[in-house]
Amino acid sequence: MELTGNLVLQAIEMLVVLALAPGLTGLVRKVKARLTRRRGASVLQPYRDLLRLLRKEVVLAENASWLFRVSPYMIFAATWVAAALVPTFAIGLHFNWTADLIALVALLGSARFFLALAGMDVGTSFGGIGSSREMMIGALAEPAMLLMAFTVALVAGSTQLSNIVAFMASGEVGIRVSMGMALIALIIVAIAENARIPVDNPATHLELTMVHEAMVLEYSGRHLAMIEMAASLKLLLYMALIGCVFVPWGIAPADAGISGLALGAALFVIKLAVGGTMLAVFETSIAKMRVFRVPDFLGAALMLGLLGTLLLFVSRSL
Amino acid sequence: MIAAAAGIALCLLALSVAATAMRGLTAASAAVYAASAVFCLALALVGIWTLATQADASAMTVPVGLPWLGAHLRLDALSAVFLVILGTGGVSASVFAIGYGRHEHEPHRVLPFFPGFLAAMTLVLLADDAFTFLVSWEVMSLLSWALVLTHHRDEATRTAGYLYLVMAGFGTMVLLLAFGLMAGAEGGYDFAAIRAVTRSPGLAALVLALMMVGAGSKAGLMPLHVWLPVAHPAAPSHVSALMSGVMTKVALYGFVRVAFDLVGPVPWWMSVPMIVIGAVTAVMGILFANVDGDGKRVLAYSTIENIGVIFAAFGLSLAFRANGMGPLAALALTAGLVHAVNHMLFKSLLFMVAGAVLNATGRRDLDGLGGLIHRMPKTAFLALVGATAIAALPPLNGFVSEWLLFQAVLQSPQLPQPGLQFLVPAAGALLALAAALAAACFVRFYGVIFLGRPRSDVARNAADSDGWSLAAMGGLALLCVLAGIVPGFLIDLVAPAVELAVGARVPMQAGNSWFTVVPVAEVRSSYSGFLVMTFIAISGGASAWLVHRLASRRLRRAPAWDCGFPNADPVTQYGGGSFAQPIRRVMAPVLAARETVTIPPPGDMAAARHRARTEDLAWTRIYLPLVTAVGFVARRFNALQFLTIRRYLGLVFGSLILLLTGLTIWN
Numbered sequence: 001m002e003l004t005g006n007l008v009l010q011a012i013e014m015l016v017v018l019a020l021a022p023g024l025t026g027l028v029r030k031v032k033a034r035l036t037r038r039r040g041a042s043v044l045q046p047y048r049d050l051l052r053l054l055r056k057e058v059v060l061a062e063n064a065s066w067l068f069r070v071s072p073y074m075i076f077a078a079t080w081v082a083a084a085l086v087p088t089f090a091i092g093l094h095f096n097w098t099a100d101l102i103a104l105v106a107l108l109g110s111a112r113f114f115l116a117l118a119g120m121d122v123g124t125s126f127g128g129i130g131s132s133r134e135m136m137i138g139a140l141a142e143p144a145m146l147l148m149a150f151t152v153a154l155v156a157g158s159t160q161l162s163n164i165v166a167f168m169a170s171g172e173v174g175i176r177v178s179m180g181m182a183l184i185a186l187i188i189v190a191i192a193e194n195a196r197i198p199v200d201n202p203a204t205h206l207e208l209t210m211v212h213e214a215m216v217l218e219y220s221g222r223h224l225a226m227i228e229m230a231a232s233l234k235l236l237l238y239m240a241l242i243g244c245v246f247v248p249w250g251i252a253p254a255d256a257g258i259s260g261l262a263l264g265a266a267l268f269v270i271k272l273a274v275g276g277t278m279l280a281v282f283e284t285s286i287a288k289m290r291v292f293r294v295p296d297f298l299g300a301a302l303m304l305g306l307l308g309t310l311l312l313f314v315s316r317s318l
Numbered sequence: 319m320i321a322a323a324a325g326i327a328l329c330l331l332a333l334s335v336a337a338t339a340m341r342g343l344t345a346a347s348a349a350v351y352a353a354s355a356v357f358c359l360a361l362a363l364v365g366i367w368t369l370a371t372q373a374d375a376s377a378m379t380v381p382v383g384l385p386w387l388g389a390h391l392r393l394d395a396l397s398a399v400f401l402v403i404l405g406t407g408g409v410s411a412s413v414f415a416i417g418y419g420r421h422e423h424e425p426h427r428v429l430p431f432f433p434g435f436l437a438a439m440t441l442v443l444l445a446d447d448a449f450t451f452l453v454s455w456e457v458m459s460l461l462s463w464a465l466v467l468t469h470h471r472d473e474a475t476r477t478a479g480y481l482y483l484v485m486a487g488f489g490t491m492v493l494l495l496a497f498g499l500m501a502g503a504e505g506g507y508d509f510a511a512i513r514a515v516t517r518s519p520g521l522a523a524l525v526l527a528l529m530m531v532g533a534g535s536k537a538g539l540m541p542l543h544v545w546l547p548v549a550h551p552a553a554p555s556h557v558s559a560l561m562s563g564v565m566t567k568v569a570l571y572g573f574v575r576v577a578f579d580l581v582g583p584v585p586w587w588m589s590v591p592m593i594v595i596g597a598v599t600a601v602m603g604i605l606f607a608n609v610d611g612d613g614k615r616v617l618a619y620s621t622i623e624n625i626g627v628i629f630a631a632f633g634l635s636l637a638f639r640a641n642g643m644g645p646l647a648a649l650a651l652t653a654g655l656v657h658a659v660n661h662m663l664f665k666s667l668l669f670m671v672a673g674a675v676l677n678a679t680g681r682r683d684l685d686g687l688g689g690l691i692h693r694m695p696k697t698a699f700l701a702l703v704g705a706t707a708i709a710a711l712p713p714l715n716g717f718v719s720e721w722l723l724f725q726a727v728l729q730s731p732q733l734p735q736p737g738l739q740f741l742v743p744a745a746g747a748l749l750a751l752a753a754a755l756a757a758a759c760f761v762r763f764y765g766v767i768f769l770g771r772p773r774s775d776v777a778r779n780a781a782d783s784d785g786w787s788l789a790a791m792g793g794l795a796l797l798c799v800l801a802g803i804v805p806g807f808l809i810d811l812v813a814p815a816v817e818l819a820v821g822a823r824v825p826m827q828a829g830n831s832w833f834t835v836v837p838v839a840e841v842r843s844s845y846s847g848f849l850v851m852t853f854i855a856i857s858g859g860a861s862a863w864l865v866h867r868l869a870s871r872r873l874r875r876a877p878a879w880d881c882g883f884p885n886a887d888p889v890t891q892y893g894g895g896s897f898a899q900p901i902r903r904v905m906a907p908v909l910a911a912r913e914t915v916t917i918p919p920p921g922d923m924a925a926a927r928h929r930a931r932t933e934d935l936a937w938t939r940i941y942l943p944l945v946t947a948v949g950f951v952a953r954r955f956n957a958l959q960f961l962t963i964r965r966y967l968g969l970v971f972g973s974l975i976l977l978l979t980g981l982t983i984w985n
Contacts, residue, residue, distance in 0.1 A: 054865060057872035061879075063771055065691045067702070077858030081850065097834065098849040102724050103712055107850070110711040113757055120765030120892065122878045123689065128892020131765065135758035136900035142754035143747050146724070150743055153728055159843045217879055221872075222865050295904045306747055313731060313739045 009261070010093045014084045016265065017240075021232035022046035024239065024276050031280035046232065050225050058221035061122040071118035072219065072226035075111045079230040082107040083237040087244045089264030090252050091162040100159040101149045105142060108193070108237075111230065112138050119215030130214030133291060137199065137211065140298040141192045144185055147305025151182040152245055154312045161244065169248040181308035183246050188301035190238035192294070194231070197283040199294050209288070239275040240268070247271060320376040320393040323364050323401065323444055326357050330437035333357070337429040347419040350429045354436060355412035361440060362405025368398035372814050383449055390446035390508045395814035396579065397443045399655055400571040402811070403662045404443065406797070407564035408436050410790045414670045415556040417786030421677050427468045428554060435461040435560065439568045447508035448497040455493065455572070459486035459536070462565060465557045466549050478548040485535055485545040493532035493572070496525050500580060512580050519585040526588050529576045530595070536569035538622045539629060540599040541936035546622060547606070551614030551682070555673020558614060562621040563666035567658050570628060577636060578651075578819035586640035586735060592633025597745040599626030600752035605905055608759045609898045609932050613682045614672045616763055617665065620708065623752055624661040628654045630745060631723050635820060637738055638729075644822030649837050650726040652824050655812040657719035660707070660801060664716060667704040667794040668763075671697060674787055675767060678780035684763070684894030689772040693780040696788055698768045703795040705764040707802065709757040713851040715801035718808075718835070720753055721845055725837050755901070762897045771888040803847040804833045895930055902930060910935055 026043040033040025060069070084095055085104050099107070112134065119131035153159045155176065156167040173179065192199045195212035204210050210217070216227050244251060250267030252260040289297065333353050340346040367373070375394035383389045393401075415432070422428060438461055441454035463486065467479040499521065500512045517525070535542035550561050577584065603622030610616050631654030638647035674697045675690065676682050691698040707714040727749070730742035772778040782788075801808050806827030813823045824837050833848035880886055902911045909932040918924040961969070 054869035057870060057874055059874050059876045062875050062877055063689070063692075065769070066695075067691060067769065073858045073862045074854075076861055077854045080857050080861075081853045084853070095849075095853075097844050098846045098853070099712070100843045100845060102721055102843075103717075103845050103850070106710065106712050106717050106721075109709075109754070109757055110706070113706065113709060113711055113761060116761045117765055117769060120761070120769040121691075123770030123888065123891045124878050124880070124886070125890050125892055126879070126881070128765075128770075128897060131761060132892060132897040132900050135761050136904060139751070139754040139758045139901065140904070142757075143750035146750040147743070147747050150728060150746065154731060159725070159728065222869055225869075226861065226865070291900070292903060302747065306744065309743045310740060313736070313743075 006093060009090060010084070010095050013088060013090060013093065014080065017083050017088060017233065017236060018080065020269070020272065021229065021236040022050060024236050024272055025232045027273065027276040028280045031277050032284055035280060035284040050229060053225035053228070054222050056221045058223055061218050063123050064218070065121055068118050068121040069223065071114045072223040074114045076226045076230045078107050078111040078114070079233045079237070082111070083233050083240070085161060086237055086240045087161055087165050087251055088240045089250070089268040090256070090261060091165050093162070096160065096162040101153065101161055101164070102146065102159055104161070105145050105149065108234065109138065109142060115215055122218045124218070126210070126214045126217050129208070130211050130217070133211045134215060137192050137294060137298065140295055140302065141189045144298060144301035144305050145189045147302065147309055148182045148185045148189065151178050151305060151308040151312065154309065155179065165244045165248045165251055168245060169251060178308040178311040179246070181304040181311070183242070185301040185305040185308065186242055188297060190242065192298055194235050194238060196279065198286050198289045199297065201288050236272065239272055243268070243271040243275065319364055319368055319373060320378050320391055320444065323361065323393050323440065324378065324380070324391050326360050326364070327437045327440040327444065330354065330357050330433040330440065334430050334434035334437065337433065341426040346429060347422070347425045348416050350433065351412045351415045351419055354433050355409050355416070357433070358405045358408030358412060358436060362402050362409060365398040365401030365405055366811070368393060369395060369402070369811050369814055377446060383453070387447060387449055387507060389450045391444045391450070392446035392509070393444060395818045396571070396575065399812050399815040400443050400567060401440070403567045403659055404436070404439055404564050407560060407662045407666050410666055410670070410794050411556040411560045413793070414559070414673070414787050414790035417784035418554070418556055418673055418677065422554065424468070428465060428557070431461045431464045432557070435465060439565060442568050443571060446510070448501060448512070449507055451572070452490065452493060452497065456490050458565065458568065459490065462561055466553045468554055468557070469552070474548070475552045478545070478552040481545045482549040485542070489532050489535035492528050492535070496528035496532055496576070499525050499528070500576070509580060517582055519583070522581045522584050523588045525581050526577055526584055527591070529573050530592065533569045533573040537566045537573070537625045537629070539595055539625065540602055540622070541940055543599070543603070543622050544934065544937050544941055547615050547618040550618040550621065551612065555614070555669055555676060558673070559666040559669035562618060562669055563662040566621060566625055567662060570625070570658060574632065574819065577632065584636055584640060586637055586738070589633045589637035589640065590737065590741060592636065593630050593741060593745045596626045596630030596633055597748040599623070600630065601748050601755070602908065604752050604755040604759055605901070605909060606934065608755060608762065608901050609909060609911070611684055611894045613675065613684055613763065613767060614669070616759065617668050617672060620756065620759060621665055623756060624657065624665070627720070627723065627749060627752065628657050628661070630749060631657065631726070634726055634742065637733060639820050641734060643732065644820055645824070645838070646726065646729050646732065647820040648816045648822040648824050649722065649729070651816050651820055652809055652812060653719055653722035653726055655815060656722060656805070656808055659808060659812070660715045660719050663794050663798050663801065664704045664707040667700065667791055667798065668708065670787065670791050670794070671701040671704060674783040674791070677783065679774070679776040681774065681776060684766045686774045687767045687772070687777045688770045688888065688891065689777060690780055691768040693777070694782040697783050697791065700788070700791040700795045701764060701768060703798055705760040707798040709760045710753045711757065713802050713847045713854065715798050715805065718802060718805040718845070718847060722837055723749065725843055729838070758901060762894065766894050766897060770891045773888045773891070773893070803851045805835055805847055806833055809835065899930070902932065908935070910938070
């Protein structure tokens with residue numbers, strides 16, 4: 001009975017995540033539009049876009065292979081599974097024990113791997129330019145992310161996200177320099193991984209400056225819908241990750257009862273709204289950087305992650 | 319069991335002789351490879367049986383070799399793990415070669431050496447005295463050298479063969495020194511006697527350093543790796559698969575046998591150079607793989623990376639063991655051994671893919687291929703499994719061993735030495751960088767060869783591989799998937815060897831629910847490849863079904879977006895060089911990357927040229943000066959070759975006096 005309840009809760013969580021993701025993207029776009037004194041589309045616009053794309057036919061490039069058609073579903077599935085690993089409003093769900101923070105990073109790596117391959121499949125230079133740059137960014141972001149995971153795991157004594165959240169929420173942690181460094185490193189990685197300004201511009205229309213958009217240039221219809229959905233999910237995943245590790249308050253244990261879970265869910269939505277607004281403000285206040293400045297940016301994240309880890313060796317209380 | 323293993327080795331040797339006799343026969347190739355496959359299968363089964371039943375070590379002495387010593391052979395859990403690697407790699411390479419070998423123009427250049435090479439590697443694993451070990455090692459080197467020289471009419475192959483011979487000779491010489499030091503003045507050359515001696519920490523460290531040079535040069539550790547990326551690709555592809563997948567592991571076996579078994583307690587600081595060299599080798603290896611333009615050389619460089627990863631794991635294990643932390647040493651060693659098994663699986667697979675592509679198109683340069691997913695769909699699918707596995711992506715097997723290693727790295731705060739505490743996380747960052755770069759490397763490898771549009775006529779008209787080759791590759795791909803989703807079996811399989819080496823083991827995995835791997839304790843970390851695989855399959859399948867069912871399933875083919883420049887030539891696609899550009903540019907200092915652009919003056923219709931070059935700093939900074947120095951000294955001494963007999967006698971007399979004087983003074 002307990003197992004069934006837990007599984008139902010798991011399913012609800014996965015569906016909530018799926019339902020909220022386009023809304024978060026819509027919110028970021030809305031706030032950005034307001035900040036630049038435009039009215040902007042409704043927060044619900046991404047939902048409408050997705051439905052429209054799903055209904056449209058797929059226009060497939062002549063040279064596209066089966067890999068190109070399978071990839072959107074693979075990318076979506078890997079990202080969704082990764083998102084299900086992050087505690088959003090409840091911890092202790094069974095699926096949390098399937099994989100830990102390191103596996104989560106690697107799952108996102110799998111999604112990126114297939115996205116980059118899909119970019120290479122049609123055989124145009126835009127796909128290649130996007131794939132090669134994405135893999136370069138990924139190659140630098142992944143170690144930074146892992147070092148951040150090391151720091152957090154060293155503090156919490158576990159790489160299992162449920163345990164980390166429980167430890168962080170317990171109040172034993174206090175304010176630590178190393179956690180601050182890990183937070184900045186994670187934010188930098190999140191910006192790079194989600195193709196946000198200053199690393200990449202999600203709204204660009206110039207092929208040569210694209211990274212993420214160049215890879216998916218050939219996608220259309222339902223395939224594009226799956227990829228857009230996966231991108232939204234990834235943004236939500238990173239927000240939820242930052243939220244659950246650094247502001248873990250309100251996340252309920254799986255056996256907390258309806259009221260506890262409802263409170264957790266409400267707080268989760270508020271956290272997402274705050275995070276989305278902050279992202280929009282940050283993106284509006286900064287210019288996109290040249291592609292070859294990105295390594296410096298990510299190098300900073302790598303160094304911060306390493307410093308955070310090393311500080312913990314100097315003193316367990318830093 | 320040792321009798322069975324030794325018997326199989328003998329059969330393989332006999333097969334070598336038989337193959338020489340069969341040189342005229344047309345069916346010789348298939349017969350020899352089929353027989354090799356059967357013998358290798360038997361070897362793998364012997365290894366698995368030894369590990370699964372946790373049988374005691376069995377030994378025998380054969381009265382050959384040195385009269386007072388004989389050849390001591392012994393099979394214990396550690397040998398058995400590597401016997402499984404050798405057997406599995408051997409079976410797949412042999413089955414692949416039944417099909418692949420048909421295309422060999424001069425089969426008699428491969429056939430006699432192939433079973434002998436397998437036999438020599440088996441004997442290295444079974445040897446229980448220094449003499450047998452070194453002789454088998456040398457036979458292994460020489461036979462693989464002969465195999466490298468199969469296509470000896472190619473100038474590049476001859477150069478590769480020469481370089482390999484020099485490096486192999488150097489490696490064996492250093493091993494000779496290491497074993498000489500271990501045997502000591504009494505000359506107890508069998509391993510039992512070596513084990514019984516207690517050594518000072520300094521001597522143990524010296525032996526280990528020599529082993530790092532000797533075995534490391536065979537395995538491909540930086541900076542002794544220079545021969546590997548030229549020699550491994552020069553051989554026929556099934557031999558490349560054996561050399562990269564298996565022989566490097568045999569070299570690692572030599573190191574593990576000495577470091578964890580023969581030499582006794584090792585001071586903790588010896589783990590520092592191992593971890594540093596391992597991590598640096600991993601990053602540099604994969605960086606070179608990222609910029610190289612030759613498919614098989616990319617794979618060879620990636621071998622260097624994986625050897626670095628395994629070596630770092632061994633170093634970490636030694637560090638834990640020196641501090642008496644048995645379970646953690648076991649975790650790190652398990653990570654290393656599991657990665658060794660995994661690397662054999664996916665690297666053999668990928669070398670076979672490269673061989674199949676070479677067969678179908680005659681080319682192995684990335685920029686001459688492309689679009690093969692349409693022409694060789696089956697090979698392309700199996701290659702995708704291999705590429706995903708080697709890129710350390712869940713839910714396949716490469717990720718499992720990387721994950722285990724990261725778990726071991728995370729335990730480093732428990733080490734008492736501050737030096738190691740700082741070093742290990744930094745090395746962990748380098749290993750993470752290597753893993754991420756591996757993903758970039760294999761997107762490039764797969765994307766340029768199999769995806770996009772064909773860049774040459776041969777690629778446009780390629781045909782898929784034969785059934786034998788596909789069966790061998792399919793078997794390896796299946797094992798990659800299985801080892802990824804139920805890694806617990808593999809971890810339990812190597813556990814007896816780990817226990818033998820460090821006196822502890824990771825917790826038994828077979829009892830865990832849902833095929834979850836729990837290396838230390840569940841509160842710390844757990845991973846279930848099976849569940850990840852299932853969830854991805856369910857959510858991917860369900861979403862695809864729902865979208866097709868509820869939304870739309872219409873599809874139309876149309877030309878790709880050309881940005882206003884129609885009919886673009888296939889060379890305008892991203893190729894090997896252009897895909898590598900971002901990484902080449904970011905990592906320019908370590909790769910010594912230079913780009914030169916030559917643009918003809920206005921009005922001149924000549925083509926503009928862009929050249930990108932990288933160089934191996936180990937080669938230009940260490941080896942080339944060394945070669946120059948040796949050449950210089952040799953030229954100086956060349957004069958001695960043309961002396962009269964009187965002068966020669968004078969020279970001999972003079973050196974005799976000099977030596978005697980030296981001896982007198984020393985005494």
